Amino acid sequence: MRLLVGLHQLGLGGSQLNALDLAREMAHRGHQVGLLGVHDGSEPGPLAQRGRELGLPVWTVRHRRQRPRRGAPCRPAVSAALTAAVRAHRAELLHVYEYPLILDAFHGPHRRLGTPLATTVYAMDVPRWLPADPPLVVGTQELVEQAAAFRPAPWLIEPPVDTDADDPARVDGGAFRAAYGIGDTDLALVVVSRLEPEMKAEGIRRAMAALPLLGDDRLRLLIVGDGPSAARLRAEAAQVNTALGREAVTLTGALDDPRPAYAAADIALGMGGSALRAMAFARPLIALGTGGFSRPVTPQSTDYFLRAGFYGVGDGDLAAAPLAAQLAGLTGDAGLRQRLGQWSRQFVLDRFSLKTAADTLTEVYAAALSRAPGALRRHRSALRIAAHRSAAELAPGGLRRRIRQVAPWR
Structure with missing residues (x-):
C-alpha cells in the first residue's frame, strides 16, 4: 500500500x-x-x-x-x-x-x-x-x-515505544552526565519535554520549585527540550540557582537524540510518550500534568494511568510541596529506585511495544x-464540521448545549 x-x-x-x-x-x-x-x-x-x-x-x-x-x-x-x-x-x-x-x-x-x-x-x-x-x-x-x-x-x-532503541543496555548516559557536570554521587532528575505553555511548563516549574524544599545538594534537574516557554523557564531556573547558590537546574535545549538524557537519569519526570520512553530506560517515573497534578508510576497506580494516560489534572493547587514529597520518597531510597526502574522497563515491554x-x-x-x-457524504460531513465548529468557537455555552441536543452530529 x-x-x-x-x-x-x-x-x-x-x-x-x-x-x-x-x-x-x-x-x-x-x-x-x-x-x-x-x-x-x-x-x-x-x-x-x-x-x-x-x-x-x-x-x-x-x-x-x-x-x-x-x-x-x-x-x-x-x-x-x-x-x-x-x-x-x-x-x-x-x-x-x-x-x-x-x-x-x-x-x-x-x-x-x-x-x-x-x-x-x-x-x-x-x-x-x-x-x-x-x-x-x-x-x-x-x-x-x-x-x-x-x-x-x-x-x-x-x-x-521502540523498546529496541530505547534500551538501557544499548545507550550509555555517562557522556551526558559528564557533559553537564553530574557526578557519581549526584542524582539526576530528568525531564524530556517540548516546552509548551499550555500543558508542559507548569509541571516543569513545579519541579524547579521543589528543589529548595528538598534541601538535597545531590539533586540536579536537567530539562531537555525547547519551545515557546524556554526563555521564561530559563529565567526562573536562574532564580532557583541563585537562591541555592549552585547550578541545580540546567536547560540543555533540544537534543536530536534524547536517549542519552533518559539513560543518564536517576529519576524521570514527564508525561505522555516521554514518560513511557523514560520507563523503557528502566527509570522510576513521576508523571506530571496540569492543575498541580503529579503522581509516581508504580504497580499500585497503573490502573489510573492505563485509563487516563500518563498525565493528569489536579485540583488547581500549584504548590510544589506534594511533588517534593514524592521526589523525597525516591531520592532517599536507592533500592526503591532500582526496583521501580526494573518494573518500569518490564511494564513497557509487556504493554507498549x-x-x-x-x-x-x-x-x-x-x-x-x-x-x-x-462525495455526497463527504460534503455533508463538511457542513456538519462547519456548524459544530462555529458553535464551539462563537456561541455562548448555553447555546452550544442547545445545538448539541438538536443537531444531527453523526
Missing part, C-alpha cells in the same frame, strides 16, 4: 515521534510510506531529516499558524500541500496526526480527491466537530469512552480503506 503520513509539526514532540516510529514500522512491513510535515520556521524541524535518514520521501510546508483561523474550515496552504503530496506519492491512504492537520486533510485530499483518511489525536481531548467517518485513534481508554458518546467508537493505540501498536494500526488502515465515504 502507498501510505502518506502527516505530522502536525516537524519539531521534536511526543505525537510526532510516535507517528514517525509507526511510519518506520509500516515501511518495514512492506508499505511505501511518505511523510509530510508542517513547520513554522525558516527551516524544517529535525524530524524532516530523520524521515529522510529512514529512506522516506519527505514533503514539508511552512505555515506560521498552528490552527485554522476562527471560522475558516482549514489552512488552505497546508490543505493544498497535502493534496499535492498525495498526488505526487500516489497515496492510497492518508494518515494524519492532531486536529489542525485533520481539518487540512479532510478539506484537502479527502474531500477533493476522495483519498481514504485515518486520523490520530494524542492530545488529551477530542473535539466533537472532528469528521466522524474516518477512523480515529486516541491514546487512552478514557478518551475512547468520551469520544464514543458522540462519534463511532475510536481505536485505542497507546503511545508506542511498537509491534503491538503497529498490529492495531494495520486494522485501522483496513477500516479506513473499507469505509471511505462517497
Whole structure:
C-alpha cells in the first residue's frame, strides 16, 4: 500500500515521534510510506531529516499558524500541500496526526480527491466537530469512552515505544552526565519535554520549585527540550540557582537524540510518550500534568494511568510541596529506585511495544480503506464540521448545549 503520513509539526514532540516510529514500522512491513510535515520556521524541524535518514520521501510546508483561523474550515496552504503530496506519492491512504492537520486533510485530499483518511489525536481531548467517518485513534481508554458518546467508537493505540532503541543496555548516559557536570554521587532528575505553555511548563516549574524544599545538594534537574516557554523557564531556573547558590537546574535545549538524557537519569519526570520512553530506560517515573497534578508510576497506580494516560489534572493547587514529597520518597531510597526502574522497563515491554501498536494500526488502515465515504457524504460531513465548529468557537455555552441536543452530529 502507498501510505502518506502527516505530522502536525516537524519539531521534536511526543505525537510526532510516535507517528514517525509507526511510519518506520509500516515501511518495514512492506508499505511505501511518505511523510509530510508542517513547520513554522525558516527551516524544517529535525524530524524532516530523520524521515529522510529512514529512506522516506519527505514533503514539508511552512505555515506560521498552528490552527485554522476562527471560522475558516482549514489552512488552505497546508490543505493544498497535502493534496499535492498525495498526488505526487500516489497515496492510497492518508494518515494524519492532531486536529489542525485533520481539518487540512479532510478539506484537502479527502474531500477533493476522495483519498481514504485515518486520523490520530494524542492530545488529551477530542473535539466533537472532528469528521466522524474516518477512523480515529486516541491514546487512552478514557478518551475512547468520551469520544464514543458522540462519534463511532475510536481505536485505542497507546503511545508506542521502540523498546529496541530505547534500551538501557544499548545507550550509555555517562557522556551526558559528564557533559553537564553530574557526578557519581549526584542524582539526576530528568525531564524530556517540548516546552509548551499550555500543558508542559507548569509541571516543569513545579519541579524547579521543589528543589529548595528538598534541601538535597545531590539533586540536579536537567530539562531537555525547547519551545515557546524556554526563555521564561530559563529565567526562573536562574532564580532557583541563585537562591541555592549552585547550578541545580540546567536547560540543555533540544537534543536530536534524547536517549542519552533518559539513560543518564536517576529519576524521570514527564508525561505522555516521554514518560513511557523514560520507563523503557528502566527509570522510576513521576508523571506530571496540569492543575498541580503529579503522581509516581508504580504497580499500585497503573490502573489510573492505563485509563487516563500518563498525565493528569489536579485540583488547581500549584504548590510544589506534594511533588517534593514524592521526589523525597525516591531520592532517599536507592533500592526503591532500582526496583521501580526494573518494573518500569518490564511494564513497557509487556504493554507498549511498537509491534503491538503497529498490529492495531494495520486494522485501522483496513477500516479506513473499507469505509471511505462517497462525495455526497463527504460534503455533508463538511457542513456538519462547519456548524459544530462555529458553535464551539462563537456561541455562548448555553447555546452550544442547545445545538448539541438538536443537531444531527453523526
